[in-house]
Amino acid sequence: MLFRFARPALFALDPEVAHRTTIAALKVSPSRRPSSPGALAIEIAGLRFPNPVGMAAGFDKDAEVPDALLGLGFGSVEVGSITPLPQPGNPKPRLFRLPQDRAVINRMGFNNGGAAAAEARLRQRKRRSGIVGVNIGANKDSTDRVADYALLTRRFAPVADYLTVNISSPNTPGLRALQDEGALIALLDAVLEARPMDGPPVFLKVAPDLEPTDVDAIARIALEKRLGGLIVSNTTISRPPLSSRDAGEGGGLSGAPLRDLAQTRLRDFRRATGGAIPLIGVGGIGSAEDAWARIRAGASMIQLYSAMVYEGPGLARRIVRGLEELMRRDGFATLADAVGSE
Numbered sequence: 001m002l003f004r005f006a007r008p009a010l011f012a013l014d015p016e017v018a019h020r021t022t023i024a025a026l027k028v029s030p031s032r033r034p035s036s037p038g039a040l041a042i043e044i045a046g047l048r049f050p051n052p053v054g055m056a057a058g059f060d061k062d063a064e065v066p067d068a069l070l071g072l073g074f075g076s077v078e079v080g081s082i083t084p085l086p087q088p089g090n091p092k093p094r095l096f097r098l099p100q101d102r103a104v105i106n107r108m109g110f111n112n113g114g115a116a117a118a119e120a121r122l123r124q125r126k127r128r129s130g131i132v133g134v135n136i137g138a139n140k141d142s143t144d145r146v147a148d149y150a151l152l153t154r155r156f157a158p159v160a161d162y163l164t165v166n167i168s169s170p171n172t173p174g175l176r177a178l179q180d181e182g183a184l185i186a187l188l189d190a191v192l193e194a195r196p197m198d199g200p201p202v203f204l205k206v207a208p209d210l211e212p213t214d215v216d217a218i219a220r221i222a223l224e225k226r227l228g229g230l231i232v233s234n235t236t237i238s239r240p241p242l243s244s245r246d247a248g249e250g251g252g253l254s255g256a257p258l259r260d261l262a263q264t265r266l267r268d269f270r271r272a273t274g275g276a277i278p279l280i281g282v283g284g285i286g287s288a289e290d291a292w293a294r295i296r297a298g299a300s301m302i303q304l305y306s307a308m309v310y311e312g313p314g315l316a317r318r319i320v321r322g323l324e325e326l327m328r329r330d331g332f333a334t335l336a337d338a339v340g341s342e
């Protein structure tokens, strides 16, 4: 309700200023105790997610407000992407709303305050219910990107419920080449070697812009390396038909126009993995129906970001409530039973 009044004011602001304003508001918002209907809990990689609706990476890049986001009803929050050293990201403007398309284009380029600052914040957190994952990425100017991921793994293992290796941002030149078979094996070996014995599970986040042979290779490697999960997907560099003013901007596209592509890619990974590894569905999810379709297609949980821009802070709670109803309507007692049931 409040958001309906605040939205025109927020949309009158530059998108990055609006985002900073939202983070500032979350920092001072009264902390709510998160609670979720028990039937929606799901176990992934040995972690118990209180509900399957997660905040995707990129919203809370510097781990400033994970607990406030959990308080909005998210079952999990993925902070980051965090790089070893602070970096400013690409020149502004680099974030664009596409209101007619309910979409976002960004070419932020991993702007973040670096690992030390984020780690200090995560250490100060009082442990609460809900899962906080840390999404890691390489510095743009790094001469050894694999070493960056290994360093971040060591650094964040003690404070993260899970780690996400992000090699799918389109805004760091050359990063997505790490999805190629040989490079991916070397990268994951380094990350798994750097992870302490009882360290958190490692998830891998992939791009939606993959060929079928890429999907098969990534699925095989993920299974071989016993990853905790695959996050499908990041933003797309493709451009389905769009009608908003800023549709021609370069960068990664997210929100409603990504939905069908991300859903197709999720099905591809479900087929390629045969359900042997948990999948996390991301891209264009804006309603309980979208989330339910992704779960039925094989996702054990979902994440979202862009839809929050348009739907406001009540969205996670609405989706959680809607999912409970849809589960009941379709006769599933547990969420796990519904995963991949389409």
Ligand SMILES: Cc1cc2nc3c(=O)[nH]c(=O)nc-3n(C[C@H](O)[C@H](O)[C@H](O)COP(=O)(O)O)c2cc1C
Residues within 6 Å of the ligand: 056, 057, 058, 059, 061, 080, 081, 095, 104, 106, 108, 110, 135, 166, 169, 205, 233, 234, 235, 254, 255, 256, 258, 282, 283, 284, 285, 303, 304, 305, 306, 307
């Ligand atoms: C402004 C913006 C910044 C993002 N930054 C990151 C990031 O740092 N790391 C990452 O893995 N994904 C990042 N993403 C991608 C999202 O996590 C998500 O995969 C993508 O936006 C698709 O979901 P959506 O359609 O619900 O937004 C970003 C997305 C947006 C819109």
